Amino acid sequence: MGRSPCCEKAHTNKGAWTKEEDQRLIAYIKAHGEGCWRTLPKAAGLLRCGKSCRLRWINYLRPDLKRGNFTEEEDELIIKLHGMLGNKWSLIAGRLPGRTDNEIKNYWNTHIKRKLISRGLDPLTHRPLNGGIQFNTSSRPQLVIMTTEAASKPIDSTEDGRSGGISINEDEDRRLDLNLDLSISLPHPSSKSSTSSEVLMPSTAAEATTPTSVVPPYKQTICLCYHLGFRRSESCSCQTNSNQHVLRYYRPLEEGQHIK
Template identity: 75%
Template sequence: MGRSPCCEKAHTNKGAWTKEEDQRLIAYIKAHGEGCWRSLPKAAGLLRCGKSCRLRWINYLRPDLKRGNFTEEEDELIIKLHGLLGNKWSLIAGRLPGRTDNEIKNYWNTHIKRKLLSRGLDPQTHRPLNGGGPFAGPQQQEAPGGATAAKPASSGDEGRSSGASLDEDRFPDLNLDLSISLPCHSPKRSPPSEPLAAATAAAAAEAEATTSTSSYTQPICLCCHLGFPTSDTCGCQTNTPNSQSHVYRYIRPFEEGQQHLNYSS
């Protein structure tokens, strides 16, 4: 017996979303919250697959999305996190407030890959393309490593934790203390002067946590970790301290409205 289709495909729209569809989806989620994606399209009066609704919401309609170009710091953070996590876009996105995994994946494929290649680095292994030494280039910050073995970065998390000590040796600016603890309660390990180190360390801990059975998490403000505690994207002031729905998710009040929506009409 095969898998049942995620939805009835015979009577669903595909392709670009229209403004009306977006409004229906927004209105429904605003009223009922994110819930059962399978039943949402019918309930919301949308001729769409539940998956499609989810994707549209997460990647485009969510009010907490940050639009616009990636900053240089975001670039470097993505590179470091990719070296640490591989193609775990969702984990990487969890470290970049307001960015989605899809957005980061696209950005990686269109910009950062090229950037690394121009630096003479293999985008997957973060090692020199010329097959030089075991260290990835003259600038340590540009070679976060984690791929000491020539394995596909997308091959999963195995070996990540064991590679951490190597990372630490190779990249002293990275704080890779992987002990399972609460990064937000370790301010001395993540001083504002080292936002990237803090974020990557927290990412390493989270990557570790994803492969372990650790279930206790607490909210952490990425903006503070990134060194932007006073920026308008800092959510730690607005989030309820007890909110644990998404530990690392950047949240902005829904009522702030939608911005930069594109429609194919």
């Protein structure tokens, strides 16, 4: 009992999209909106696989795409986020408005990898290529995952090890130096009132977002799901869910900022 193919391969075009195909896809989505990619090609009169339509729309045709060269700020943000998230391109893309995961992935592979190598850093681990040399972590910002009992369960770990995410292994020391300024520690006493896992991290965001919860006076709670770029609100249940496994991070307020 096999899985049915996502489309009728015998009657679908492949390869580069023509202008006419683009126009058809744009016109259809403008009229009917995104959704049901499987049936879209037929409805739009396209001889394409639904997956192909989705990719074309998301990576190339969407009106909110920025296009053009990456700025130095974007470069640095990508490097920083990659250091924290690994190859989670969709999450990284969520932090860069107008950029797609595919675009960032390509850009990483063609530009940033070399940039890091030229800085003497391993693009995979962000550690010095020659080994041995360690950052002075005390003088650099840190990502600290503060755990509760909930954190004894690994976060974002997969069997095949493809994930580049942050994981917490109960057998390991609770304070891990993950390099690139990452470390994991036990809960801060001052945040006892909060039962969620919390992350202290350097802010890469210009703005602080809701939801908020009981926080120490010098911190503001930010939903990690939202902040890391989950676009669909339903992916985030932080506000309504008392689930102890919800991961949040706190970031220190910047100068001039105050909690609303």
